Amino acid sequence: MDIFERIRANMGPLGQYADIAEGYYIFPKLTGEIGSRMMFNGQEVICWSINNYLGLANHPEVRKIDAEASAEWGLAYPMGARLMTGETDQHIRLERELAAFVKKEAGCLLNYGYQGMTSCIDSLVSRRDVIVYDAESHGCIIDGVRLHLGKRIAFEHNNIESFEKQLVRAVKMAEEGGGSVLVITEGVFGMRGDQGKLKEIVAFKSKYPFRLLVDDAHGFGTLGPNGEGAGVEQGVQDEIDIYFGTFAKSMASIGAFIAGPPDIIKFLKYNMRSQVFAKSLPMPLVVGGLKRLELIRTNPSLKQQLWKNVNALQNGLREAGFDIGITNTPVTPVFLKGHPMEASQMVHDLRANHRIFCSMVIYPIIPKGEIILRLIPTAVHTQEDIDLTLAAFKAISGKLQRGEYKAEVVNPLMQQEAAGA
Numbered sequence: 029m030d031i032f033e034r035i036r037a038n039m040g041p042l043g044q045y046a047d048i049a050e051g052y053y054i055f056p057k058l059t060g061e062i063g064s065r066m067m068f069n070g071q072e073v074i075c076w077s078i079n080n081y082l083g084l085a086n087h088p089e090v091r092k093i094d095a096e097a098s099a100e101w102g103l104a105y106p107m108g109a110r111l112m113t114g115e116t117d118q119h120i121r122l123e124r125e126l127a128a129f130v131k132k133e134a135g136c137l138l139n140y141g142y143q144g145m146t147s148c149i150d151s152l153v154s155r156r157d158v159i160v161y162d163a164e165s166h167g168c169i170i171d172g173v174r175l176h177l178g179k180r181i182a183f184e185h186n187n188i189e190s191f192e193k194q195l196v197r198a199v200k201m202a203e204e205g206g207g208s209v210l211v212i213t214e215g216v217f218g219m220r221g222d223q224g225k226l227k228e229i230v231a232f233k234s235k236y237p238f239r240l241l242v243d244d245a246h247g248f249g250t251l252g253p254n255g256e257g258a259g260v261e262q263g264v265q266d267e268i269d270i271y272f273g274t275f276a277k278s279m280a281s282i283g284a285f286i287a288g289p290p291d292i293i294k295f296l297k298y299n300m301r302s303q304v305f306a307k308s309l310p311m312p313l314v315v316g317g318l319k320r321l322e323l324i325r326t327n328p329s330l331k332q333q334l335w336k337n338v339n340a341l342q343n344g345l346r347e348a349g350f351d352i353g354i355t356n357t358p359v360t361p362v363f364l365k366g367h368p369m370e371a372s373q374m375v376h377d378l379r380a381n382h383r384i385f386c387s388m389v390i391y392p393i394i395p396k397g398e399i400i401l402r403l404i405p406t407a408v409h410t411q412e413d414i415d416l417t418l419a420a421f422k423a424i425s426g427k428l429q430r431g432e433y434k435a436e437v438v439n440p441l442m443q444q445e446a447a448g449a
């Protein structure tokens with residue numbers, strides 16, 4: 029079959045809903061200043077869907093430096109890959125400051141977290157090596173693992189028994205094949221909000237030989253006494269061999285970094301294909317990154333405000349009887365039971381009538397019959413935002429329990445689907 033014909037016949041798991049859901053559930057447009065209140069479909073909503081954890085996206089000092097740096101440098105400078113013509117003092121300074129902040133000796137900037145992580149994994153391992161990774165890892169880890177030409181073994185999510193079992197297998201395979209073992213997990217799992225069991229994993233280092241790479245996209249800025257991340261929070265940062273953070277969340281920007289021993293970081297700088305074959309990060313992102321890091325380091329009140337809101341929201345949900353699972357981070361999943369259709373109706377009700385914008389997770393990402401509404405509190409949410417949201421959640425869960433989302437088609441998009449449009 030012709031490639032285009034095959035694609036036209038099957039637009040993929042989300043693409044198949046494009047006609048009925050685009051602009052509402054898929055590619056919704058949130059407009060206005062980034063904050064706890066944004067505009068959606070012409071009305072103000074309380075926004076719980078973006079990872080602007082520390083509220084830096086609209087911090088006046090951040091906006092000022094971004095504007096000044098853009099005026100001074102434009103988006104072009106520096107041109108070319110770092111290795112060729114794209115090096116600057118500011119890039120080097122940001123790497124040093126990031127590494128020092130996360131208590132590592134050296135750092136390396138990455139242009140995007142996703143690409144950087146895939147490339148980092150690709151460069152770290154040889155075909156003789158065996159990768160052991162958490163089964164619920166983010167797509168950037170999964171895709172990095174897919175690039176690996178050697179063996180790879182997933183362990184059950186955060187299950188230490190399963191981890192040890194797979195690690196033992198991996199060590200044996202690696203010994204037989206003349207390679208080594210790389211373990212990959214996350215500091216914080218972005219869907220359920222549980223921290224990776226870093227402490228338990230590093231404890232195996234005394235028993236089995238392996239190196240550990242940790243994706244701390246959600247932990248950087250939110251965990252640890254000053255936001256140094258999940259490794260510092262759990263007291264095991266020294267045992268993490270390569271630490272990864274992205275600028276897409278607490279830093280409210282674009283870019284990412286890895287940090288670790290100087291010789292290994294040097295190797296990665298010379299070998300990560302995402303960096304060697306791609307243009308250097310534009311200067312405004314680097315200068316803006318330096319300012320953001322300074323604010324994180326010097327303004328503990330940002331993280332304190334974040335956690336005040338996290339606690340108010342999570343305690344309020346628990347007190348109201350909601351199941352928010354085992355989160356011990358700002359990521360706040362609300363677990364409900366129902367059909368995907370009911371989930372869509374409920375989210376529509378939340379957006380259109382309660383003016384609450386949050387993301388939903390349904391089958392096939394999680395088992396049939398389960399619904400997760402995911403809330404991301406930030407430092408810029410207010411107590412009023414939280415109170416209104418708690419009231420709305422009580423209202424919608426009551427409706428869900430009474431089966432009202434089954435009976436009453438409140439969502440015109442779903443009406444279209446039901447009518448076979």
Ligand SMILES: Cc1ncc(COP(=O)(O)O)c(C=O)c1O
Pocket residue numbers: 140141142143145166168214218243245246274275276282283284
């Ligand atoms: C756990 C995790 N790793 C990596 C990434 C990718 O980062 P970026 O958006 O910088 O590509 C994300 C999402 O942004 C993430 O949630």
